[in-house]
Amino acid sequence: MYLRCLRELQKEGRETISSRDLANRFHLSSVQIRKDLAQFGEFGIRGVGYAIAPLAQRLHELLGLNHKHRLVVVGMGNLGCALAAYAGFNDDSFEVVAGFDVDPRKVGSRRGNLVVRHIEEIDRVVRETSADIGVLAAPASSALACYEVLIATGISAILNFAPVPLPDRPEVRLKNVDLRVHLEEASFLIRAG
Amino acid sequence: MYLRCLRELQKEGRETISSRDLANRFHLSSVQIRKDLAQFGEFGIRGVGYAIAPLAQRLHELLGLNHKHRLVVVGMGNLGCALAAYAGFNDDSFEVVAGFDVDPRKVGSRRGNLVVRHIEEIDRVVRETSADIGVLAAPASSALACYEVLIATGISAILNFAPVPLPDRPEVRLKNVDLRVHLEEASFLIRAG
DNA sequence: CCATGTGAACAAATTCACAGCA
DNA sequence: TGCTGTGAATTTGTTCACATGG
Numbered sequence: 521m522y523l524r525c526l527r528e529l530q531k532e533g534r535e536t537i538s539s540r541d542l543a544n545r546f547h548l549s550s551v552q553i554r555k556d557l558a559q560f561g562e563f564g565i566r567g568v569g570y571a572i573a574p575l576a577q578r579l580h581e582l583l584g585l586n587h588k589h590r591l592v593v594v595g596m597g598n599l600g601c602a603l604a605a606y607a608g609f610n611d612d613s614f615e616v617v618a619g620f621d622v623d624p625r626k627v628g629s630r631r632g633n634l635v636v637r638h639i640e641e642i643d644r645v646v647r648e649t650s651a652d653i654g655v656l657a658a659p660a661s662s663a664l665a666c667y668e669v670l671i672a673t674g675i676s677a678i679l680n681f682a683p684v685p686l687p688d689r690p691e692v693r694l695k696n697v698d699l700r701v702h703l704e705e706a707s708f709l710i711r712a713g
Numbered sequence: 714m715y716l717r718c719l720r721e722l723q724k725e726g727r728e729t730i731s732s733r734d735l736a737n738r739f740h741l742s743s744v745q746i747r748k749d750l751a752q753f754g755e756f757g758i759r760g761v762g763y764a765i766a767p768l769a770q771r772l773h774e775l776l777g778l779n780h781k782h783r784l785v786v787v788g789m790g791n792l793g794c795a796l797a798a799y800a801g802f803n804d805d806s807f808e809v810v811a812g813f814d815v816d817p818r819k820v821g822s823r824r825g826n827l828v829v830r831h832i833e834e835i836d837r838v839v840r841e842t843s844a845d846i847g848v849l850a851a852p853a854s855s856a857l858a859c860y861e862v863l864i865a866t867g868i869s870a871i872l873n874f875a876p877v878p879l880p881d882r883p884e885v886r887l888k889n890v891d892l893r894v895h896l897e898e899a900s901f902l903i904r905a906g
Numbered sequence: 907c908c909a910t911g912t913g914a915a916c917a918a919a920t921t922c923a924c925a926g927c928a
Numbered sequence: 929t930g931c932t933g934t935g936a937a938t939t940t941g942t943t944c945a946c947a948t949g950g
Binding site: 521523524525528582583584585587589591597598599601602603605606607608609613614632652653660676677679683685693695697698699700701702703704705706707708709710711 | 714716717718721775776777778780782784790791792794795796798799800801802806807825845846853869870872876878886888890891892893894895896897898899900901902903904
Binding site for chain 4: 538539540550551554555557558562564565566567568569570
């Protein structure tokens with residue numbers, strides 16, 4: 521969150537920002553900001569604020585973004601295609617290297633700058649590309665099977681977009697992404713007034 | 714989160730569940746579960762556990778899901794189409810009633826069971842359908858303009874999927890959804906080991 | 907006897923107040 | 929003087945221990 525904000529500030533051409541200004545952007549107290557940022561080292565300049573560039577670089581490293589991660593997308597339906605083409609999934613730190621499906625009508629077709637491959641190829645492709653993150657965007661009915669296939673490739677982490685509970689496995693870091701929950705939050709906020 | 718879990722349990726045919734069993738599913742302590750659920754009233758049966766159905770109904774109501782919410786999607790690119798067709802956005806509580814774009818090649822075309830309309834029609838459509846939630850899936854370059862257009866319709870809440878900071882407005886509840894952040898978390902987890 | 911619900915004890919996070927440096 | 933950095937006070941959240949009821 522902080523890194524995202526710092527990147528915006530860099531785009532605006534700023535070189536420093538005070539904890540008070542950050543606090544306003546995040547609706548937090550300035551002390552909270554200072555306590556948080558102090559965790560990462562002493563990047564503040566007394567009387568001035570925080571030097572944006574070195575702090576951003578530190579957060580970048582802490583998040584492991586200095587190493588490039590290669591992604592494979594499993595399930596090239598609407599959501600899979602959207603994610604494969606998503607700018608945030610294709611930049612200096614992340615790159616979608618392949619998309620997989622079982623539907624013979626999709627296999628071989630171009631989606632964006634990616635050719636959809638058959639799921640049977642996934643083992644080989646993950647090995648050849650050194651992909652380390654799997655994006656699970658298959659329909660609910662086949663999500664569990666795709667999860668097992670992804671684990672079998674030996675991939676490091678899996679992002680699950682299917683609305684299905686998946687069992688934890690020690691050999692992979694599983695992160696569930698529930699798009700629905702944001703709608704429910706909106707619904708709650710509307711009620712709350 | 715609890716509601717989602719209770720729905721799963723209902724599908725499995727269970728009628729009650731203990732705080733200990735819930736704790737295992739969520740990797741929390743059973744006392745934590747009881748403290749949480751106690752906030753919503755006394756739904757527990759001593760010696761047995763929690764009655765799933767009434768508790769689920771209570772959470773359903775608290776989230777405002779007993780009233781049906783109508784959604785409009787602005788920006789019918791990959792992501793907009795995926796969200797418009799997403800099952801979690803089309804059920805008893807939510808329904809995507811329209812999708813908008815400016816691209817004349819898209820306007821008039823069918824995407825799923827929706828006909829893409831021109832953004833100029835949005836005021837009328839929101840009024841006629843009583844839509845209360847706007848889903849902003851436009852590209853970064855036009856996200857701010859689309860945000861203003863959505864606010865002008867008088868809609869209650871906006872879910873922003875564009876990776877762009879939008880200014881808070883008192884007349885609308887803005888909820889930013891950042892898909893990229895999940896990848897960064899995965900990256901961090903991989904580094905952390 | 908089993909599992910909930912809750913005051914009391916404990917731990918964690920936030921805020922306050924101010925020392926310290928450009 | 930302005931803003932960071934941090935111990936101390938305060939608030940918030942979690943865990944413990946046990947009373948309560950089916």
